[in-house]
Amino acid sequence: MSWGLENRLSRILKPADGKTVMLAVDHGYFLGPTTGLEQCCKTVVPLVPYADTLMLTRGVLRNDIPSSIDTPIVLRVSGGSSVLEDDLSNETILTDIDECIRLNAAGMACQVFIGAPHQAQTIANLGRLVNEGERYGIPVIGVTAVGKDMVRDARYLALASRIIAETGGHIVKTYYCDDFERVTSTCPVPIVMAGGKKLPERDALEMTWKAMQGGAAGVDMGRNIFQSDSPVGMIKAVNAVVHGGASVDDAYAVYMDEKAATGITGPGVGSAVTADDSRKI
Ligand code: R5P
Numbered sequence: 001m002s003w004g005l006e007n008r009l010s011r012i013l014k015p016a017d018g019k020t021v022m023l024a025v026d027h028g029y030f031l032g033p034t035t036g037l038e039q040c041c042k043t044v045v046p047l048v049p050y051a052d053t054l055m056l057t058r059g060v061l062r063n064d065i066p067s068s069i070d071t072p073i074v075l076r077v078s079g080g081s082s083v084l085e086d087d088l089s090n091e092t093i094l095t096d097i098d099e100c101i102r103l104n105a106a107g108m109a110c111q112v113f114i115g116a117p118h119q120a121q122t123i124a125n126l127g128r129l130v131n132e133g134e135r136y137g138i139p140v141i142g143v144t145a146v147g148k149d150m151v152r153d154a155r156y157l158a159l160a161s162r163i164i165a166e167t168g169g170h171i172v173k174t175y176y177c178d179d180f181e182r183v184t185s186t187c188p189v190p191i192v193m194a195g196g197k198k199l200p201e202r203d204a205l206e207m208t209w210k211a212m213q214g215g216a217a218g219v220d221m222g223r224n225i226f227q228s229d230s231p232v233g234m235i236k237a238v239n240a241v242v243h244g245g246a247s248v249d250d251a252y253a254v255y256m257d258e259k260a261a262t263g264i265t266g267p268g269v270g271s272a273v274t275a276d277d278s279r280k281i
Pocket of ligand 1: 024025026027194195196197220221222223224
């Protein structure tokens, strides 16, 4: 691994503990104006100081994020389908390595659809991206896609995560499941947990705590933060679990304290999720 690639990886996984709180706000690349991200600048900018990394598309980066921020960027570079299609797996690489370098990306993220119609194409996307990333020193995060028909269990997620690692992915992003340790223990690269659909805040913090206990290197979380009624409260609480080893109760208190201090500042969809947001992921 080159010095540059190691250096960029250490901007994502913080050297002090090897963990990360990535804020995922890339949903619009196939969901359009997702609840909470209708105007990304309003939602995302207040969260930037609490995120170790931002995961987003180049469009949101260019249009909504000030270039003066010091937070490392992971660019979502795969895409090509939308929520209107039944099969989301027909993805290609839309953002090339030159653009990632120009935008000073610390990493590139690519979705891999194991068990879906375009499985081979998406594994090939990842392989090509890793080849280019190794050439220029940019790590690749492979994202295990979970379509509505795929079972989100340890057997499936371990299979998908391992294929990403064997293809050369430097970090795997996957979903939480029971027996999560089976997923992390059979994957030779760090795993970050995606949050999935919006849950009540305490449940989301409990899932985060369990993932960390199960060997996660942190989170790459979106809806459970930006759809909260207190997005800053939630990202602070998630940070307390990931970097501070906080219990669920202590982390929930962090969220509640922030909400009490600042009031309701986010959409706060609670456990109700809008149809478009929950249909596929
Ligand atoms: C998934 O395809 C999206 O790109 C998100 O980055 C991912 O699902 C993580 O966000 P969330 O925590 O909302 O699931």
